[in-house]
Amino acid sequence: MMEMPVELMDRRLAEISQHVEAVIAAIPRLPQEGTRAEGLIERDFGGYSVPQAILFFALFIMVGIAAEWLYRSAMWRPKLWLATFPIQRIADRLIGILATFGYGFGAWIAFLVGSHAVFLALPLPPLMRQFLLGYLIVASCVRGAMILLDCLLVPSGDETPLAKFRVTPISPEAARFWRNRLALAVGWFLFGWVTVHLLALLEFSLDARRAIAYALGLGLLAIAIEVIWKRPKPAAGSASSRRIRPRALQWLWTFYAVVLWGLWIAGMMPLLWFLLVATILPMAISISRRATAHVMRPPESSPVETSSFSVATACAERSIQAGLILSAILIIAWAWDVDLIAMTSGETMTMRLIRGALNAVLVLLAADFLWHIVGTVIDVKLDENKPPPHASDEEIGRSARLRTLLPILRNILLVTFIIVAVLMALSALGLEIGPLIAGAGVLGVAVGFGAQTVVKDIISGMFYLFDDAFRVGDYIQSGSHKGTVESFSLRSVRLRHQRGPIYTVPFGELGAVENMSRDWVIDKSVINVTYDTDLEQVRKIIKDIGRQLKENPEFAPKIIDTLKMQGVQEFGDYAIQIRMKLTTKPGEQFVIRRRAFAMIKMAFEEKGIRFATPTVQVAEGKHSVAAAAQQSLSIERAAADPA
Incomplete structure (x- = not known):
C-alpha cells in the first residue's frame, strides 16, 4: 500500500532524528574507542610509533618534492621555449596552453614516482602501510590539484612569461586567492575522507566515524565561509565589478553553507548533493564560457582571424557546457542510487520516466549544440559580408542581399530547431507524437483560417x-x-x-x-531665364559646370552621367524654361544637385544672365496716373496734419 505524503514525511523525520541521536550518543564513547585504537596501533604497527610513521610520511613527501625539482631542472629548455613562445595566432595560444599542461603533468608524475618509489622500497607493517598509502594518495592528489590550478590560473603574476597562457581571465591576486583556497579545500576534504575510512581499520564504530567526519566537516564549512567573506573583488571596470554585492548577500551565502552542513549531519545526502550541483553547475558554466572566450580571443598581433575559430569557440563552449550538465546528471544519479545501466533495461514506470527524461536532456543538449554552431556560422557570414569602404556596386548589392536573407534564415532555423527538439524530447519521454503532429496539423489549418x-x-x-x-x-x-x-x-x-x-x-x-x-537615378530639373538670354551661352555654362562636377573628387565616384542641358522645355508666359539632366548613384543626386544650382547662380551672375521671375505691369492714360498721384499726396498730407 502506497504511503501518504504525511506518513512518508513523518517516517523520514523519524529516521533523521534517530540518525542524529545515534551520532550524539557516539561522542562520549570516542575516548574509549580512541584508547582501543591506540592498542591496535601498538600491536599492528610492528614496533613503530605514530611519530615514526609521521617521519616516514615526511620522507616520502620530501623525496617526491626532490624528484619534482630534478624534473624541473632537467626540463629548463622546454620551460624556456614556453616562456619565449610567441602568440601570433589563436592556435599558438592553444599549443602553449597544452604544452603548459604537459609540463605540469610531467612534474606531477615525477612527484608520484619519487614519493611512491620510496614507499614501495621500504618493508613496512601492513596496517602502517595502509595508513601511509592512504595519506600519500591524499598528498599526491593535493599536489596534482596545485599543479593543475597553477596551469589554469598562473598565480605568479602578469609579469611572468607564462601569464600569457592563463586560461581564466582574472587578476594575479584573485588567481593566488582561488588557487590557495581550492587546494586547501581539496586537501582537507580528501584528508577527512581518507581518515574516516582508515578509522574503520582501527575498529571505530560507524556512528563514531560519522561524528568525526562531521567534526572535520566544520573545516570545510570554515573554508567556505572564509571564501564568501574574503573573496577578491572583480577588476575595476569589468562587467562583474558593477554588480551590487551587498553584505546581506554574503550573509545569505553563509546561511546556505550552514544549511548544507546541517543536511550532511542529518544524513540527507540526496538533497545535499542536489543543492550542491544546483549551486556549482551555473557557476561552472559561467566560468567555462569566460575561459573559452578568453582562450579563443584573437591575439593583438593578428586582429583578423578566420571564421573557423569562431565556430571552434562555439563548439568548445557548448561541448564543455554539455559535459558539465552530463557530469551533474551522473553525480545526482550516484547520490540518489540510480543505476543508469540497469535503467536501460528496466520496464517499471519509474525507470521509463527517468530514462525518458535523460533521453530528453540529451536531445535538448544536441539541439542546443547544433543551433549555436549554425547561429555562429550565420553571424560570421554577416560579419564577413560587410562591404569594404570602396566596394563596387555589385559587392554592396551582394552584401545587402546577404544581410537581408541571413537574419530571416536564422529565425526560420531557430523555430525549426525548437519544434524538432521539443517533438523529439516528448518522444523520448514516451509520448506518442503522431497524434500530436496530426492535432497540430488540424490546429494549424484552423489557425490559418483565423x-x-x-x-x-x-x-x-x-x-x-x-x-x-x-x-x-x-x-x-x-x-x-x-x-x-x-x-x-x-x-x-x-x-x-x-x-x-x-x-x-x-x-x-x-x-x-x-x-x-537600385543601379542609378536620373535627376531632371528646370530653370527659368529671360527671353533676351543667349541660349548657346547658357548651354556652354551648364556644360562647363557638369565638367567641373565630374572632375571634383568628392562627386566623381557618385556621378554616372554628368550634368547636361537638354534644351528648351517650353516658352512660358514670362520665361524660357530650360531643362537639365543628371544621372547619379541612388541617393546621391540631392547633394550634387544643390552644388550644381549654386554654381549655376554664380556663373549666371558673372555673365550677366538673369533668372526670369513673374512681374505685373500696369499701363493706363496720363490723366489717370496724375489723378492717382494727386490723391496719394492728399492722403499723406492729411495724415501729417494733427488737426
Whole structure:
C-alpha cells in the first residue's frame, strides 16, 4: 500500500532524528574507542610509533618534492621555449596552453614516482602501510590539484612569461586567492575522507566515524565561509565589478553553507548533493564560457582571424557546457542510487520516466549544440559580408542581399530547431507524437483560417525576398509609407523615414514597391531665364559646370552621367524654361544637385544672365496716373496734419 505524503514525511523525520541521536550518543564513547585504537596501533604497527610513521610520511613527501625539482631542472629548455613562445595566432595560444599542461603533468608524475618509489622500497607493517598509502594518495592528489590550478590560473603574476597562457581571465591576486583556497579545500576534504575510512581499520564504530567526519566537516564549512567573506573583488571596470554585492548577500551565502552542513549531519545526502550541483553547475558554466572566450580571443598581433575559430569557440563552449550538465546528471544519479545501466533495461514506470527524461536532456543538449554552431556560422557570414569602404556596386548589392536573407534564415532555423527538439524530447519521454503532429496539423489549418492576414503577410514577404524587391539599406516607397529598410521579421518590414519615424509595415500591405536605391537615378530639373538670354551661352555654362562636377573628387565616384542641358522645355508666359539632366548613384543626386544650382547662380551672375521671375505691369492714360498721384499726396498730407 502506497504511503501518504504525511506518513512518508513523518517516517523520514523519524529516521533523521534517530540518525542524529545515534551520532550524539557516539561522542562520549570516542575516548574509549580512541584508547582501543591506540592498542591496535601498538600491536599492528610492528614496533613503530605514530611519530615514526609521521617521519616516514615526511620522507616520502620530501623525496617526491626532490624528484619534482630534478624534473624541473632537467626540463629548463622546454620551460624556456614556453616562456619565449610567441602568440601570433589563436592556435599558438592553444599549443602553449597544452604544452603548459604537459609540463605540469610531467612534474606531477615525477612527484608520484619519487614519493611512491620510496614507499614501495621500504618493508613496512601492513596496517602502517595502509595508513601511509592512504595519506600519500591524499598528498599526491593535493599536489596534482596545485599543479593543475597553477596551469589554469598562473598565480605568479602578469609579469611572468607564462601569464600569457592563463586560461581564466582574472587578476594575479584573485588567481593566488582561488588557487590557495581550492587546494586547501581539496586537501582537507580528501584528508577527512581518507581518515574516516582508515578509522574503520582501527575498529571505530560507524556512528563514531560519522561524528568525526562531521567534526572535520566544520573545516570545510570554515573554508567556505572564509571564501564568501574574503573573496577578491572583480577588476575595476569589468562587467562583474558593477554588480551590487551587498553584505546581506554574503550573509545569505553563509546561511546556505550552514544549511548544507546541517543536511550532511542529518544524513540527507540526496538533497545535499542536489543543492550542491544546483549551486556549482551555473557557476561552472559561467566560468567555462569566460575561459573559452578568453582562450579563443584573437591575439593583438593578428586582429583578423578566420571564421573557423569562431565556430571552434562555439563548439568548445557548448561541448564543455554539455559535459558539465552530463557530469551533474551522473553525480545526482550516484547520490540518489540510480543505476543508469540497469535503467536501460528496466520496464517499471519509474525507470521509463527517468530514462525518458535523460533521453530528453540529451536531445535538448544536441539541439542546443547544433543551433549555436549554425547561429555562429550565420553571424560570421554577416560579419564577413560587410562591404569594404570602396566596394563596387555589385559587392554592396551582394552584401545587402546577404544581410537581408541571413537574419530571416536564422529565425526560420531557430523555430525549426525548437519544434524538432521539443517533438523529439516528448518522444523520448514516451509520448506518442503522431497524434500530436496530426492535432497540430488540424490546429494549424484552423489557425490559418483565423489568421489569414498573418499567413498572407508571411507568404508575401517570402515572395518579396525571392524577387529581391528590396534589401536592408534600400530606400523604398509603397503607398503612403517610405523610408530606409532597417530590418525584417517574418511578417513585416521596418522602414526608417528620413525625418526619423519608423514604420512597421506588414508585407501584405506593401503592394507595389518603388525601390529608389537600385543601379542609378536620373535627376531632371528646370530653370527659368529671360527671353533676351543667349541660349548657346547658357548651354556652354551648364556644360562647363557638369565638367567641373565630374572632375571634383568628392562627386566623381557618385556621378554616372554628368550634368547636361537638354534644351528648351517650353516658352512660358514670362520665361524660357530650360531643362537639365543628371544621372547619379541612388541617393546621391540631392547633394550634387544643390552644388550644381549654386554654381549655376554664380556663373549666371558673372555673365550677366538673369533668372526670369513673374512681374505685373500696369499701363493706363496720363490723366489717370496724375489723378492717382494727386490723391496719394492728399492722403499723406492729411495724415501729417494733427488737426
